[in-house]
Amino acid sequence: MKRVTSELDKTRKNFSLFSKLKRKSHLNSQVWSEIEEILIQADVGVVATSMIIEQLQEKAKEMKLSATESIIDVLKEQLKQSLMKLDSALNTDAELPVWIFVGVNGVGKTTSIAKVANLKSQGGKNIVMAAGDTFRAAASEQLERWAVVCGTELIKGADGADPSSVIFDATEHAHATNASLVLADTAGRLHTKANLMQELEKIVRVANKGKGTVTEILLVLDSTVGQNGLQQAKSFAESVDVTGIILTKLDGSSKGGIIFAIAEELKIPIKFIGVGESHEDLFPFDAEEFVEMLFDFQEEM
Ligand SMILES: Nc1nc2c(ncn2[C@@H]2O[C@H](COP(=O)(O)OP(=O)(O)O)[C@@H](O)[C@H]2O)c(=O)[nH]1
Ligand SMILES: [Mg+2]
Incomplete structure (x- = not known):
């Protein structure tokens, strides 16, 4: 999927707002609402965004995270996991x-x-x-x-x-x-x-x-x-x-x-x-x- 990188530029631009956010060192309620805003802007949708934020807040609590940078890294892993839970394999399991x-x-x-x-x-x-x-x-x-x-x-x-x-x-x-x-x-x-x-x-x-x-x-x-x-x-x-x-x-x-x-x-x-x-x-x-x-x-x- 290497060649796709530049084709995803427009979507990536929305996600790149996380790089600015990373520079805010302390995780506070303003950072949480900015994370939410970025996800909604990227068209993750209101329902899925609140599901994602809820899970992320639980993890932050469990892992006692206080730095914005680490929560963005956890978010990235969480997003991967949510997609990897579903099987993307193509089924050709039949004679025809x-x-x-x-x-x-x-x-x-x-x-x-x-x-x-x-x-x-x-x-x-x-x-x-x-x-x-x-x-x-x-x-x-x-x-x-x-x-x-x-x-x-x-x-x-x-x-x-x-x-x-x-x-x-x-x-x-x-x-x-x-x-x-x-x-x-x-x-x-x-x-x-x-x-x-x-x-x-x-x-x-x-x-x-x-x-x-x-x-x-x-x-x-x-x-x-x-x-x-x-x-x-x-x-x-x-x-x-x-x-x-x-x-x-x-x-x-x-x-x-x-x-x-x-x-x-x-x-x-x-x-x-x-x-x-x-x-x-x-x-x-x-x-x-x-x-x-x-x-x-x-x-x-
Ligand atoms: N940029 C872009 N255009 C696409 C893509 N897939 C389809 N199109 C264009 O969308 C238009 C409609 O495609 P078509 O296959 O006829 O749609 P259908 O009505 O669902 O069969 C055509 O002009 C395609 O060239 C894509 O991934 N990227
Ligand atoms: Mg057609």
Whole structure:
């Protein structure tokens, strides 16, 4: 995840305020409220921030800490732990694993499929993409262009076709051609529309009917929308068993702190982060490295 450092500049800028705070030697109530303010500013959110502060205050008491510098170090470890509690490993544990990408419009589902395809085909996997966004003709054309770039196969249906049947056909094709992973796109849907959410349940059910097994349902969230992403995640998780989150557009976002809200409040692991528009701009999520990068602000000191 080394290359990501500069892409995280905007989020890191928020966390770099901790370096100024470190210079205040004594831990007092003003320092506590500044810690709180920095976390909220970084879009960790009010609920997760108060959970974090509460834990941190307990530790400060237990460890009898009185220096601001040491509490910032403890905070950094605590943030790492909260992310590491969740398992970011990707599940391919099936004869033919199927990963379904879900989320609202424009968050980066289709682009993320290209990125995951690129990463996994470099790792030796034989991939079939399923153009399950049959809502707009342009959507399968977009995925088709990516399939060419990534050198993967693509199964699509007629415009307006039932997305479940397109994804089902992709699993049959993948099985027949000995492919090892199916990546299925879906149309963006408003999490507030009950019928669209029901369609998603059907997609998952049908994808499991043939030779494929759905081993990941990846919810794609746009990090630039901040706390609104939490609401999206809660609604999707009510309809389908979301196994992980792909957090996109971190390159243009100062709201990367949302990662901690997702971990604390939703307990859904982040599995990938997206940091740009090319098919190479995606990284498997590494909690330890991520937190190290956020707190790597020597240059600002
Ligand atoms: N900067 C940036 N742009 C992204 C990222 N992921 C997706 N995009 C852009 O967001 C827009 C919507 O992406 P798309 O994959 O079509 O979203 P979908 O509607 O969820 O399928 C496109 O212009 C993408 O290039 C990312 O990680 N960083
Ligand atoms: Mg799309």
